[in-house]
Amino acid sequence: MKICVKCRENFTDDSNFCPFDGTKLEIPDDPWVGKIINSRYQIVEKLTEGGMGKIYRGLQLYPEREVAIKILPPERLKEKTFKERFMREGMAVAMIRHEHIIEIFDAGETDEGIPYIVMEFLHGNSLEDELLKGPLSVKRAVSILIDICEALGPVHAMGIIHRDLKPGNIFLVKINRKDRNGRNEKNNGNEGDEDEEFVKVLDFGIAFLRDQPRLTDKNLVVGTPEYIAPEIVLGGKILPQSDLYSLGCIGYEMLCGSLPLGSGNPAEVVLKHVNEKPVPLQNMNPDIPPELCKIIMRLLEKDPKKRYPDAYVLIKAFYDLGLVKKTEIEIETKTEAEKMELPVEKKSILSNRMMPSLSLTSSHKRWEEFLATTKDLSNEIGKSLELINEMETLTAKLTKIEKEQFAMGKEIEKIDFEGSESISRLRHALNALAMEISEKKSIFMETKSRLDELNSMALMEEREVKKMLQDKELIQDEGERISYGIMSKLEKISRNWISIYEKIREEESIKDKLQNEISDLDYQISQIRQRMESIEAETLQKKKGFEEKIKYLEEEKKKVKERLSTLSSIFGRNVK
Structure with missing residues (x-):
């Protein structure tokens, strides 16, 4: 396979120049560059490489957007744990959908069984x-x-x-x-x-x-x-x-x-x-x-x-600390009608581009433009008329395929959007519950600290009483009666002891209530987590049929493009 570094179209090995812009075709140094993964993601260039895989700049075709693609090194496939850890990253991040965490769009395996993760660029x-x-x-x-x-x-x-x-x-x-x-x-x-x-x-x-x-x-x-x-x-x-x-x-x-x-x-x-x-x-x-x-x-x-x-x-x-101002985060609410409506243009939060943006021109448009420039030449070269006619037929077929793929992509985008919105709302609820748990745990720890202090005080009072009762010098010889002073002191200690234990019971009640509330909040969070996992699974299942259709169409598209590439090479030789 050869690629045009300018328009990124793929061509057969017998082609030498791009028919669209005249650029000399190249065989990429990296075997992944130029490939289309899962019929939806085209790899454009390698960005970096690390222990967990190679990361590429890529283009999602349906719907169109710039993405980053991480691919597990094939040599690590034998390590089951490594592969599971790689896929776990996609699973871990996909459900969170937080503005301060890189967004995962897709995760799966190539036709060769190599895991990949598609992320925001x-x-x-x-x-x-x-x-x-x-x-x-x-x-x-x-x-x-x-x-x-x-x-x-x-x-x-x-x-x-x-x-x-x-x-x-x-x-x-x-x-x-x-x-x-x-x-x-x-x-x-x-x-x-x-x-x-x-x-x-x-x-x-x-x-x-x-x-x-x-x-x-x-x-x-x-x-x-x-x-x-x-x-x-x-x-x-x-x-x-x-x-x-x-x-x-x-x-x-x-x-x-x-x-x-x-x-x-x-x-x-x-x-x-x-x-x-x-x-x-x-x-x-x-x-x-x-x-x-x-x-x-x-x-x-x-x-x-x-x-x-x-x-x-x-x-x-x-x-x-007062060093920065707190930014209040508003939770957006939508009506049922708004929930089903896709935005006409979804702005990326990554608005400052430091690399040239990728062209999103569809293949059939390039071939239509190419054919338009060959009309005059074909009239002069009679033997090319048959080639042009076949190329026009193939281009029409390519147009139909890409329009179907685009429609499938819009359906996938709609499913993704609805799933993302549902998970986002649940995440906001989970975050609110987690913050409430955090507050209650802080109060719980303060209550526990007070209880420890009160129990320590009660223990000291008990020890004082025991010490007084065991001290023989405090007991009078005549009839072994306890003096008034000692009784008064015992009474005072007893009052303190009773007061402390009343406070202990009060704090124990607060502690038990907080513990129950925290357990209840933990349960609610577990239910939200399960629902988020369920929505993620439902979203994947809904997309599956459309993705399989796109994959089938991509195979048909590949055959058409290969034939067009061959015909354009023949046409070029005829013109010469």
Whole structure:
């Protein structure tokens, strides 16, 4: 197969020049470039390569949009765990649909059985690239941390732990505030800026999913050494606080330009996370507000229980610093009629393009234009008339096929839109419930702390009474009667003891009520999660028939295009 690097059309190996623009055809260095996956995604160029696969810039054909495509390296197919982990990324992210998490459009396997994931195409820089320039300003660092927390809140509520948060998996894009919410709004105190920095969390390839089988041995350390939580190193329980530890490492690095425990030999670095304390952030950069330093250092506690309990509490702590303004997120509501109506033009939040946009011209239009330019030549060259007639017939067939594919694509787009809207509404509900749980858990912990204090006080009073009753010197010799003073003291202690136990019963009642409310909210979240999974499965099932039809049409289209390519080559030789 040869491709035209200008229009990206594929041609047979016997063709040398593109009939549309005269560009010399090339055999791509990468065998994936130019291929069409699942009859819907054309691979345009390789962008990068990592441990979890190659990432390509691509074009979704039906409906048309620019995408990024991650493909599992074929040599890793033999590793069952690796393949399952790769597919888990698609499963983990697809249901979340959060503005601060890269969107997954599709996941599946090629005809050769190689897994792929189709994602939104991001224009911008990774946080890793930004940190090469040096530390960030305090306000910018806090804004980025808040955005990451806003992603982690619902992710953790869904029972998903990222496990590999690091600057390389945090992507920064510039968007117009009007594009974000359809209205101009203030963003984190930067009132004069038309554009705002927007965070996207990437790469859930090694994410831990609650209620899913563990893919890695407990003795195998998974993650990036410089950002890994101590409990993961020790093979302990994977917790939301594990991600918050990694976030602390990121925050530390953003604010002072250095990693909390350095880099180097991976084995040595992971042991440092277990055994060594980082240099206090305030010592690294005295200009950082002390309260912010306390937040970051608390995130870096070795004991998960000493860190923040969840991302929602952490968001509040960041906003309480007063360094950035809180942006209220409005939950859009739609009427039943509006829910069924597709937008005429769906704006991407990624409005600033740093690469040339891809042309979306359909193949049949190119062939129609090509035939229009050959009319005069065919009149002069009689032997080409038959070729032209066949090419016109094939082009008409190609037009019909592509129009059918486009119609199928619009149906898929409609199904995706409806599924996405349903999941988005459920995610908002889940997020609200998770925030409520976070608040109630905070109250629960405060209540528990008061109970511990009251129980300690009651125990002290009991010990005092026992001590008094056991002290023989306090008992009078005459008839062994207890003195009035001792009785008065006992009465006072008893009153205190009764008062304390009344408070204990009151706090126990509050604690039990909170526990029941938290359990009820947990149940509601589990029901929402199940419904989201159900909607995702229903959406995939609804799309299946249309996707199979597109695939069948693509095979027909391939035959037509191959014949057109051959005929155009013959026509070119005749003209010469």
